[in-house]
Amino acid sequence: MTAEIYDITIIGAGPSGLFAGFYAGMRKNKVQILDSLEIAGGQLNALYPEKMIHDVPGYFAVKAEELVTDLVKQTEQFGVPIRLSEQVIDIVAVDQESSDDKLYQITTTKATYLSKAVIIATGNGSFTPKILKTAGEFDASKVLYSMTDKQKMDGKRIAVAGGGDSAIDMSLLLSEVAEKVSLIHRRKEFRAHESSVDHLQASSVAVLVPLTIERIDDVVDEDTENQQLRLTLSDGQTLEVDYLLVQHGFLSNNKDIRAWSVNLAMDRQHFVVDAHYQTNQELIYAIGDTAKYDGKLGLIVEGFEEGPHAVNQIMAKIHSGNPSHAHSTSLFPEK
Ligand SMILES: Cc1cc2nc3c(=O)[nH]c(=O)nc-3n(C[C@H](O)[C@H](O)[C@H](O)COP(=O)(O)OP(=O)(O)OC[C@H]3O[C@@H](n4cnc5c(N)ncnc54)[C@H](O)[C@@H]3O)c2cc1C
Structure with a gap:
């Protein structure tokens, strides 16, 4: 097991996980992203890399694989590791010796990590075409x-x-x-x-x-x-x-997720979240296609809002004195 403790571990490098990773990195959290696939981008790269997307703000139209390239660049500028070919097979809450706060131990097919908070951005799980x-x-x-x-x-x-x-x-x-x-x-x-x-x-x-x-x-x-x-x-x-x-269409499989030790409330393959995208477990959030709440649409743009929202909620809990959002212009050095 690595001795490092991450502030936030994001599971899933689809558009929601990548943008949440960027935002968490920009806000100076120690963050990592894990994904079971060999390439980042989730459904965009795995299912429709050549398709044009017309409903992402700021783009008249963008090819799915190009949007992923831009998201990866945006995320990596803050040194956020995107660990690919690592499927998360278990999450367990563990005690810390030095504090009363719990940590999450995340086991993947390659390693075990410790994290104060987790953001689940696993879409519909692994997918195969019908x-x-x-x-x-x-x-x-x-x-x-x-x-x-x-x-x-x-x-x-x-x-x-x-x-x-x-x-x-x-x-x-x-x-x-x-x-x-x-x-x-x-x-x-x-x-x-x-x-x-x-x-x-x-x-x-x-x-x-x-x-x-x-x-x-x-x-x-x-x-x-x-x-x-x-x-x-x-x-x-x-x-x-x-x-x-x-x-x-596609058949999604989240058998691996259902086997996680941590007891997360689910509605079929989705995680039930509150108005701040927190699951029934403290400091485990769910965003993007995998999050279930009333009125959920399942669009890329929703995940782009949910990620920063979840990161701000987490920061308010794990870092004292820095609870509110910040504008990106105040976080980038002046040129
Ligand atoms: C054909 C098609 C066209 C679409 N067109 C549009 C469109 O034009 N506009 C739009 O807004 N939306 C569109 N969508 C929907 C859009 O692709 C999804 O809303 C978006 O991909 C959700 O992003 P996400 O990051 O939440 O999940 P995903 O993109 O599904 O990414 C989830 C990631 O989590 C990983 N993962 C899952 N389980 C684990 C695990 N146990 N361990 C580690 N990693 C794991 C997966 O490998 C995957 O990379 C389209 C979808 C399809 C199928």
């Missing part, structure tokens, strides 16, 4: 569940399956480079932002609704001799494509 189950014999490498390299789709024919924001966003994004994009959805209506549906209707994407994919088979294109997928849809029509991108 797999399309369909008949047929086909090359599974042509059925994709995330799109990390838009240029690979240059000049290709692509089908996208799904009816939510990500299916529409990906269809529009791919239509910029692909020869043809077809969007297949089982209902006539889409579960997406009104503006996205408007963009879709004005785009070159062929919308095939209400239809499902009944079968997928490998076929060889007679002209190019390239191997393709033939999709048979529920009305009997067939569609030949180079790739199928399935966007049916």
Whole structure:
């Protein structure tokens, strides 16, 4: 075990955890961020790095992976360590010899740390895409569940399956480079932002609704001799494509979190928090997608508010005499 005691340990290096880490570092706390993935950025890098985000303040539009790069830079300027490939497997409250205050002992797959406070920013836990189950014999490498390299789709024919924001966003994004994009959805209506549906209707994407994919088979294109997928849809029509991108959502798994020793109140996979984002345990806060309270939206921007709020609450408790917020201009040296 390391002898160091952190003021704040943040679990999760998604946008919420990164921004909370920046803010805690700017306020001169001894802070660290832990994440089980190999890269920072949470859902943004793991699920939609190429997608444009339009609802982050200050950006007209920003590519998800670029927002993460900027957040990491912003956080690292204060020397905040972002420890990747370290899954938190347990948190236990322990006594201190020199004081009555408890500490939290955080065990990861690599090390054990001590911290006065914890901010949980674990999103929905680890996530895996919902797999399309369909008949047929086909090359599974042509059925994709995330799109990390838009240029690979240059000049290709692509089908996208799904009816939510990500299916529409990906269809529009791919239509910029692909020869043809077809969007297949089982209902006539889409579960997406009104503006996205408007963009879709004005785009070159062929919308095939209400239809499902009944079968997928490998076929060889007679002209190019390239191997393709033939999709048979529920009305009997067939569609030949180079790739199928399935966007049916994600299954989240927080089994590891439920196994933590500390007894945290949860509502399904979310942590129940009070008006200051504290859980039922003193000095353990939860922010971002993992926090549950009335009116929670699940947007990046919410996590950006919740992080600084939680840090200020923690500082008021662990540092005497410095309880209030401060403006960033007063914390950066004058140039
Ligand atoms: C396709 C798609 C498009 C979206 N588009 C938008 C959009 O345009 N605008 C918007 O505002 N929101 C959008 N969202 C939602 C947005 O991505 C989330 O609100 C945001 O990612 C939440 O950030 P977070 O930091 O709370 O959690 P996450 O991004 O989920 O990050 C949580 C991190 O915690 C880590 N973690 C989990 N368990 C552990 C553990 N035990 N130990 C260590 N680390 C752990 C995970 O590895 C992960 O890196 C979109 C979501 C999806 C899926």
